[in-house]
Amino acid sequence: MSLIAKDAPGQQVLLMGNEAIARGAVEAGVKVCAAYPGNPSSEIIGSLAQVGEDLGIYVEWSVNEKVALEISAAASFAGLRGLTAMKQNGLNVASDFLLNLNLSGTKGGLVVVVCDDPSALSSSNEEDSRAYAKLGDLPLLEPSTFQEAKDMTKWAFELSEELGIPCMLRSVTRVSHARGNVKLGEIPKDVREPHFDTTHPIIPLPVAWTHRSLHDKLAKCRERFETSSFNIYQGPEKPELLVVTCGSSWLYVREAVHNLGLEDRVGVVKLGTTWPLPGDFLRRHLKRAARILFVEEVDPFLEENVKAFCAENGDELGMKTFLGKASGDMPDIGEMNPDIVTETLKRIFRVSYEPRPSEYAQNATQIALQHAPMRQLGFCAGCPHRATYWAVKNALAMDGRDGFVLGDIGCYTLGIAPAGFSQVKTFHAMGSGTGLANGFGQLERFGFHQPIIAVCGDSTFYHAAVPALINAQYNRADFLMLILDNSATSMTGFQPHPGTGRTAMGQEAPVVDIEGLCRALGAHVEAVDPFQVTETTHTIYRLLQKGKGLRVLVVRRECALVRGKREGKLFQVRVDQQRCIGIDCGCNRLCTRVFKCPGLVWDPETGKARVDEAICTGCGVCAEICPSSAIIKEVA
């Protein structure tokens, strides 16, 4: 049984941050959990889905974050506890509902977990989602440790239920994806009967009243925060410098202070409840020093709010010197780490500290570069997207009108890179490729003649492309839409979606038919297998010539990793060393220089290509592109 369902109060277990959050929800007696996958948040719902059946929790992968939040809110409206989890971008999608839900209020505890991705390690941006808590007047909690991740989640439900508003919990990649010890609490056995009180509509109107009430709730929340054990001060009575920090930055600060031996000179205020600010708590500690350093990821959220707080309390707190992002003492983009904090403290205190020889980092990089193979952002061996972009590239070249691809969010975003032959020229939010195509598709009246291809994955199609497609049909936008259906939400870990015939909890589900849906819109719809490269190329070319209106081509081939997990290779592939002409005129390494599947390797010694058996997934596409018919595929 999964650790997050382990009924062993008091026991210490090793949990990933996201599992700790899931466990916190379990200990809070959550009943409904819904989300759309997005790193670094995906494991929260992923791990809950595994135990949902046993613990009597309903868990689903929803089509998008807004719907997911609405589902958990419905549980709350019926008096149950609900949770939704998302990445930072997801909150933008859910925000329309969230910024009405704050006014209408909730019943059962409702927790919105947002996992931010400072430095955008697996994202298109590094937005700081905390701004939404302030924008929506919602309580915000930020765990620093794995224990806190669990305990805060549990508390967030209680807080939400007490205040009657959703509670936000903000994690970051290094909390969500690292592992640490967590002491388990009890799993409640109480049973609630869901019921919606029809005498009390849940609506955001009248705003004059609901907004007032929201502020009152926030004031009450502040009172709770004043005494929260998640806010602590560590350091001397009168430090020379006071560091105000939160989240994983707290750990970096502790490490830096310890390494520099500044324990007697630096005081650290660690806030776990970052909105609304616990004023009394802060006032007590801000008095300790005149110099204040802020360490946080990514935006100066605490920095600006605490500065405003100091201004309001100027009489009592006196003049302060603020060091942080605004002063240039801390970087104003990206992740924090112990080195960054150490460097700043060294500068402030004029102390020297050399944890390792100065040339260590350079040497390490050099050695690493010698031994690590050069790798670009790439598609896996046998990935259908490579074949698709190959066909797109050829079709656009054949067409010759300088056509281009509007991209979207998913594995296929890598179409921007050489792996996808750099075919993708824009990508932004989920479904935006299709939306932009709607716009480009109206420009012909101004003399715009470049053909437009929008791409989106199957999961993205359900998430955000459908409204844009309806718009295209309605307003007669001219473009070709490629739906790259690899039958999985591959980028985030193969979560099922409405097209896979399976639910989060492993039950069979009806398949929402992409072609049928598009046909119902009135679009011209066709489907191809990208592994039939020539046919796909010619179909794309033909559809590009087909002048007007919305054309949809479903390019369907299961993700190579999903298939690989289930079954072996489709083909046994090898390179006939006699026939391979390698670098000669007539080929010039088409397979390893241009097509670049990692399953094919160039052997400079023999001057021939060969197949890397360990990597090749046997899709056989390279056999179709080899000009010398030297790549042989035999049914495996």
Add this chain to the structure above:
Amino acid sequence: MAENRGLQALEANVIQKDLCAFCGACLSLCPYLRSWGGRWVKLHDCDLAEGRCYAYCPRTELDLDAIHSGLLGGPYEDLAMGPFRRVVMAQCTDPQVRQRAQTGGVVSALMSLALDAGWIDAAVLTRRGEDQLPEGYLVRKREEVLICAGSSYVAAPTLEALNRGPWNGDERIGVVAIPCQVQALAKMRLSALERKTPIDRIALIVGLFCTWALTYRPFMEFVRIRVQGVPIQKMDITPPPERLLKVHTHGDVWNIPLDEIRSFIPPTCGVCLDMTSEWADLSVGTVEGMEGWNTVVVRTERGEELFERAEKEGLLEIRQLPEANFQHLRDASLLKKRRALKALQERGELATGYLKLSQEAVQRILEDGTEAES
């Protein structure tokens, strides 16, 4: 780094300068270059230092002395219309062939005979496909020759069919080509690069006269608008004094003055030095003012043999070409050369070493009329 003589140079020196004749010599030699919809299409970049695409292109380098001495021995001397044995006029005796053919059906008759008599096993011809798009077409039987009868006045990538095959590996091959293609074939035959296409099995080249060939896409767009989108069945160009493009649609004929389509003549035709397919075995064109008769320039021994045999078998009726017509042909051919040299001069291409021809010969061509009168 040594000077690039591959795709990069081809792009820089020919494609980007808008000098591609779209002859097809560089296409389908490799996975990188293809013809599509009447266009030269590069599918991927190639960084090879030396490639056949560059070597075979009639617009990369043209060394007329080297071609002459390589193919026939001796220097290039007949500056007006290249090496030849005799020039006559002829007509196919089969009225059915004449009816399908562009002029007098000599080309179709010769290719049919060559296939029939086993001179060649296959021929690379040019067929008008869907939407009048011309493409190289491989035939192996005499009956198939007539499929390709008639001229397409659009530049066709005929030689791509030679490169692409499929070939069994032992056929002897005949080609019908316009002058840029005949030049490319000459460069192929003399190229030192490894042969991967059946260049050495080319057993017959019948060249056509040509002053220009149109660019497919813009020309077709123009015609389609002129005929108001009605499906086109056939197009003809009538000789002077009429000088019309006749577009046949279902039941209708639309007459478009030739002057209106001149803007679709690509710049590359303006720098072409060859009107009469000088490196063919036989060159065939029209006889000005005599409908249904071909001018035939017999150039090589094997050309002569085939031509004689066609006469002997009664497939062709051959007559003396009137002196005035012969003079006119020389003048026209020389005029094309002179214009091309001037165009090359203006474009600065003479300085780049595109044309390798003695300064003296260049002067002789440029000096208006001297050669034509001699």
